[in-house]
Amino acid sequence: MSNAEQILAALGGADNIVEIEPCITRLRAEVDDPSLVNEAGLKAAGAHGVVKAGTAVQVVVGPEADTIASDIEDLM
Amino acid sequence: MSLPVLAPVAGRGLPLARVPDPAFSAALVGPGAAIDPARDGLATAVSPVDGTVVKLYPHAYVVRTPAGAGVLVHLGIDTVQLAGDGFELLVSENATVVAGDPIVEWDPVLVEKGGRSSICPVVALDAVASELSSITEAGPIATGDVLFRWEHRPDG
Numbered sequence: 001m002s003n004a005e006q007i008l009a010a011l012g013g014a015d016n017i018v019e020i021e022p023c024i025t026r027l028r029a030e031v032d033d034p035s036l037v038n039e040a041g042l043k044a045a046g047a048h049g050v051v052k053a054g055t056a057v058q059v060v061v062g063p064e065a066d067t068i069a070s071d072i073e074d075l076m
Numbered sequence: 077m078s079l080p081v082l083a084p085v086a087g088r089g090l091p092l093a094r095v096p097d098p099a100f101s102a103a104l105v106g107p108g109a110a111i112d113p114a115r116d117g118l119a120t121a122v123s124p125v126d127g128t129v130v131k132l133y134p135h136a137y138v139v140r141t142p143a144g145a146g147v148l149v150h151l152g153i154d155t156v157q158l159a160g161d162g163f164e165l166l167v168s169e170n171a172t173v174v175a176g177d178p179i180v181e182w183d184p185v186l187v188e189k190g191g192r193s194s195i196c197p198v199v200a201l202d203a204v205a206s207e208l209s210s211i212t213e214a215g216p217i218a219t220g221d222v223l224f225r226w227e228h229r230p231d232g
Contacts, residue, residue, distance in 0.1 A: 023156040024136040025105045025148060025201075049104035060104040063131045063138045063146065063201060 004071030006045035007059060012036030014076040018055070022069035026051075027059040078209065078225040079141065082175050084121045084149045085184075085196050086219045087113040089212035092197060097153045100197040105148060108199035109211050109223050113184040115194075120166070121151055121180045122219055123173040124198060132169040134160035137179055138201065145228040146201035151182050153193040162186045176220050200226050 011017055011029055016037075018030040031037060034057065039050045042059050051058040061068055083089075090110040095101045100110070113119060123129070123139050124147045131138040135155035140146040151163070164181040167173060184194035200208060203226060211224040 021156075024131055024133050024138065024150065025199075026099055028156070049099065049102065051098045051104075058099060060099050062105070063148065066131070 003045055004068055004075055007042060007047070007068065008072050008075055010038040010041030010045055011057065011059075017076065020069055020072055022065040024065065025060060025062055026065055027061060027069055027072070029057045029059065031055050031057055078227045079125060079145055080222045081147055081198065081200065081224050081226055082122070082124045083111055083212070083217045083219055083221045083223040084124050084179070084198060085111050085113045085119055085151070087111040087196075087217060089214055089217050089223065090195065091213040092199070095153065095195055095197050096193050097197075100150070100199070103205065106199045106201045106203050107205040107208050108197060109213055110198065111196045111217060111223070113194050113196055115185050117185070118181055118183050120178045120219070121149060121182060123175055123177045123179055124149060124223065126174045127172075129167055129169055129171045129173055129179065132165065132167070132179075134158070134163035134165060134180065139173060141228070143228060143230045145226060148197070148199040148201055149179075150197045150199075151180065152184065152187040153195060155187060155192060158187070158190065198223055203228070
């Protein structure tokens with residue numbers, strides 16, 4: 001599975017994602033149901049860390065965030 | 077020889093832990109330092125090292141040295157939400173720069189007027205904390221002063 005596929009799955013899948021956009025080092029996602037977010041899965045996919053605040057989930061992936069975000073958008 | 081990482085903006089040095097953003101304060105992106113920028117109207121943010129501007133957003137950029145040391149400069153917190161408003165790019169992505177070259181013109185006061193922090197984290201990407209030394213975490217710092225030194229170990 002690609003990085004983008006792993007991250008998408010760990011965010012609860014395409015159906016759980018309201019919006020996803022890259023900042024310079026992280027993916028900023030708005031999700032429907034934060035309980036579906038699998039932090040361990042995100043870290044296994046290479047995330048340095050995960051910051052959750054309600055339905056906002058930030059996945060710190062490093063400067064390739066823009067590439068990963070566009071790969072995820074292609075999968076959605 | 078350690079890599080001097082220069083202050084991209086003028087202001088006061090702060091520990092990275094003081095940045096009001098958990099991804100930076102917990103050093104999830106890497107260790108470094110932060111600068112509380114001077115409020116003197118328009119300011120020019122410069123390159124912290126010699127290298128290539130590998131990532132360039134209006135509010136943030138990464139310059140990577142030929143040896144592969146990547147330094148991230150983030151102008152303010154949550155400034156991605158400004159979508160470039162108030163930031164003027166002075167170079168293009170993939171430009172070759174030397175330390176001190178102008179990268180972005182911006183106004184910390186405008187960022188604060190929008191309700192956001194103007195603090196600028198400067199991060200040594202993929203570094204470990206023990207590789208950094210001489211970190212300026214307090215007191216005034218001028219643009220181009222050494223913010224910290226990085227004992228960068230190229231991969232392989």
